[in-house]
Amino acid sequence: GESVGLHLPTLSVQEGDNSIINCAYSNSASDYFIWYKQESGKGPQFIIDIRSNMDKRQGQRVTVLLNKTVKHLSLQIAATQPGDSAVYFCAESRTDKLIFGTGTRLQVFP
Amino acid sequence: DTGVSQNPRHKITKRGQNVTFRCDPISEHNRLYWYRQTLGQGPEFLTYFQNEAQLEKSRLLSDRFSAERPKGSFSTLEIQRTEQGDSAMYLCASSLMEAPTFGSGTRLTVV
Numbered sequence: 001g002e003s004v005g006l007h008l009p010t011l012s013v014q015e016g017d018n019s020i021i022n023c024a025y026s027n028s029a030s031d032y033f034i035w036y037k038q039e040s041g042k043g044p045q046f047i048i049d050i051r052s053n054m055d056k057r058q059g060q061r062v063t064v065l066l067n068k069t070v071k072h073l074s075l076q077i078a079a080t081q082p083g084d085s086a087v088y089f090c091a092e093s094r095t096d097k098l099i100f101g102t103g104t105r106l107q108v109f110p
Numbered sequence: 111d112t113g114v115s116q117n118p119r120h121k122i123t124k125r126g127q128n129v130t131f132r133c134d135p136i137s138e139h140n141r142l143y144w145y146r147q148t149l150g151q152g153p154e155f156l157t158y159f160q161n162e163a164q165l166e167k168s169r170l171l172s173d174r175f176s177a178e179r180p181k182g183s184f185s186t187l188e189i190q191r192t193e194q195g196d197s198a199m200y201l202c203a204s205s206l207m208e209a210p211t212f213g214s215g216t217r218l219t220v221v
Contacts, residue, residue, distance in 0.1 A: 043213050044153065097166060098155065099155065100153050103150075
């Protein structure tokens with residue numbers, strides 16, 4: 001079935017390094033994608049979004065890249081900090097609802 | 111505005127009991143969503159409202175589940191005759207145009 005998934009369940013990085021979290025989606029008709037960060041005991045927190053008419057969008061320390069040809073989405077976090085430790089989800093918007101993947105846990109070591 | 115508010119934060123109930131959760135969305139948001147999340151998984155869509163109209167329900171939402179948004183503001187999610195498999199985090203989110211904003215969820219434990 002169609003789904004949004006992630007390639008790596010856990011990513012460990014050293015503080016100050018850049019992090020890249022990847023996501024694959026299967027519905028080529030999806031036109032809106034969102035990255036969320038979820039800390040333990042909290043709801044998902046919006047990080048950045050991108051529409052399908054773009055291939056790159058930048059925020060503060062974060063960049064989302066969208067490759068529609070291979071249906072791939074990535075989140076790049078520059079100069080990763082301990083506070084970035086969390087589970088990251090990509091979500092695909094279909095008919096006004098979000099379809100989430102299973103998430104990638106980002107662990108940041110000093 | 112304090113964001114999306116969900117109550118209670120935690121609920122422990124005995125199997126077979128009914129439970130009701132409340133969600134207060136961001137005031138100007140016309141869309142309200144309910145999701146369920148189990149440990150290690152991403153949130154799963156349950157249902158959503160645009161104003162007071164319930165526009166879509168997931169097949170995950172059995173007939174024991176009912177959601178309402180009577181005046182297009184707050185919403186309630188009721189689970190009747192709870193089962194152990196209903197144990198999960200129930201998340202509410204609201205939006206106006208773009209990315210939904212999530213609340214902190216209600217964690218349900220059915221014993």
